[in-house]
Amino acid sequence: MAEFKVNIVTPAGIVYDHRASRVVARAVDGDIGILPNHSPIIVPLTINAVRVTRVSIDAEDWIAVNGGILEVRNNVCSIVADSAERARDIDLERAFEEKHRAEEEIKRLDAQKQNKDARLAEISLHKAINRISVSKHKK
Template sequence: MAEEKLLTVNVVTPDGSVYDEKTPMAVFKTTVGELGILPEHIPLLASLEIDEVRVKVPGTEDKFDEIAVNGGFVEFSNNIATVVANSAERKENIDLARAERARKRAQERLEKARQEQNIDKQRRAEISLRRALNRLNISKH
């Protein structure tokens, strides 16, 4: 049986490395759509949405590691996919109660900004809400 080809996925934030594993496939949600990367993919650079990065666990049919990423970008070259994000959390490290509190605060800020008709505050609250919902969705998979 041929050995499975693998690529490396690194997820880093200003606080350090969040994820560093080898995989046969990784899936990223970019600003222009979903992108799957296999070993020996052509080099690329893409902006990421607030969403999850899914990394296939080697030797399994359908098991994936899931990482909540709050934007950033992915760069792929030399069989290494490096995600640089302001913040990221592995599924198993997400504090569900904290994420729920963040969602509630963001919804309250969004409602207040809408009442004040403050577009800047509204945009920031919407981003905070998307981040909280992303963490909640991933933690519940």
Template sequence: MKTVTVNIVTPDGPVYDSEVSMVIAKTTSGEIGVLPGHIPTVAPLAIGAVKLKGQNSEEFVAISGGFIEIRPDKISILAPSAEVANEIDLARAKEALARAEQRLAKKQDSIDFQRAELSLKRAMNRINVHEGNI
């Protein structure tokens, strides 16, 4: 089975580096599935999960946007933040979700709603990836 090298990197350093047979990611214009030998592509990523399929395994990484660069033999994902499913701190993610929901419920002029909504989406994504609800 053909494989492709996948690197997921954040400003804090590498998060994932391995060989996989398929990558599924959520771009800003929809989902993309990538197999080895894919044509070179660059696309912006939405907040979501990246699914990494190996020969006998599947792994998920929660990302908060960024870019995917696809080459025939290598896929690079550059994200502001990324966490492998089994490394997500569920309690911290639930606290972030509660804070974002409280900010949105206040409906005050001083609250930046767009920022609060993005915080809510990131927290929900991390919880869903950790719990496997993808």
């Protein structure tokens, strides 16, 4: 079976490093699928799940990625992100608390017409929802 290396790195360190047969991520222009021997490419990612089909265990890993850059070169798919969490590492209670805080902040800022701050709160909300969604794929 053809395979390639996948690694996800954040400022805190390596979050993911395995062999895979497929990666699916959400780029700014839509979903992108990466297979072995993919042409070199660099694309910006949105806040969303990255799905990695592992070779060694014949299973799919889910990682919550909060934006970043995906690069493919020489059968290596690298993702550099501000933050990323594997489904198994997500603290679901904390994610729901962050979601609630962001929703309350959006309501407060909308009432005050604070558009820039409201946009930041919307980003926080999207990150929390992404983490909650990915956490459903724990193994």
